Amino acid sequence: MIDLHCHILPGIDDGAENIKETVRMAELAARDHIHTIVATPHITKFLPNSMEQIKEKVQQVNNVLTANAIPVTIITGGEIFSDQAEECLSATIGSTSYILVEFPMSYLPASTWNDITLLIDHGLRPIIAHPERNVAILHNPNLLFDLLGDNISVQVTAGSLTGEFGPSVRECAFYLLQQGIVDFIASDAHSTIHRIPQLSVAVNKAARIVGKDRATAMVTKNPQLVLDNKILER
Numbered sequence: 001m002i003d004l005h006c007h008i009l010p011g012i013d014d015g016a017e018n019i020k021e022t023v024r025m026a027e028l029a030a031r032d033h034i035h036t037i038v039a040t041p042h043i044t045k046f047l048p049n050s051m052e053q054i055k056e057k058v059q060q061v062n063n064v065l066t067a068n069a070i071p072v073t074i075i076t077g078g079e080i081f082s083d084q085a086e087e088c089l090s091a092t093i094g095s096t097s098y099i100l101v102e103f104p105m106s107y108l109p110a111s112t113w114n115d116i117t118l119l120i121d122h123g124l125r126p127i128i129a130h131p132e133r134n135v136a137i138l139h140n141p142n143l144l145f146d147l148l149g150d151n152i153s154v155q156v157t158a159g160s161l162t163g164e165f166g167p168s169v170r171e172c173a174f175y176l177l178q179q180g181i182v183d184f185i186a187s188d189a190h191s192t193i194h195r196i197p198q199l200s201v202a203v204n205k206a207a208r209i210v211g212k213d214r215a216t217a218m219v220t221k222n223p224q225l226v227l228d229n230k231i232l233e234r
């Protein structure tokens with residue numbers, strides 16, 4: 001499996017604190033049959049040069065994982081805020097045109113449609129991260145549906161499907177699956193205790209709604225198309 005959203009890089013955001021925790025996260029991921037992880041530290045307009053640092057860190061982590069015989073490869077990426085899109089255009093997944101975009105948790109900024117359009121106008125393909133955890137979308141999923149279009153995809157967080165964020169977030173995640181608008185399940189892992197790098201349990205939950213093949217594609221075929229910079233099949 002491929003995990004498209006994971007805060008595994010050490011000492012860079014609120015994810016892994018140090019390389020020890022990074023290695024433990026990678027071990028957990030490997031145990032769950034995850035072979036590739038996109039490192040998606042939070043990128044903000046206050047860290048405009050951070051992509052070079054992130055590439056360096058990814059290289060260092062991959063060297064450590066190889067030395068420890070952990071069969072996981074880390075790919076460069078980032079997670080940007082929609083209302084800082086213009087300042088964070090370089091935070092793509094690898095050298096693809098895909099970029100992971102999150103909204104604030106408690107509201108949807110009035111600029112959101114313009115922010116997503118700006119990314120598209122720059123030739124990027126926004127992946128909307130965990131919309132089920134945004135309070136405004138949770139109460140009115142139409143706010144999300146109104147944003148969707150060509151080259152815009154949706155990532156639901158594994159913990160949302162397993163109930164880690166409570167019943168209302170879980171119900172919203174299930175509803176988005178039922179509506180057929182979910183392209184990816186990713187861990188959004190931050191540690192080895194809470195929000196861990198594990199996908200299999202969530203995939204099984206999703207399979208009850210969309211069927212095994214489609215649920216599996218959300219952690220295999222679909223993220224592979226992203227890494228290959230190809231268009232998603234819908």
Ligand SMILES: [Fe+2]
Pocket residue numbers: 005006007040079129188
């Ligand atoms: Fe995240």
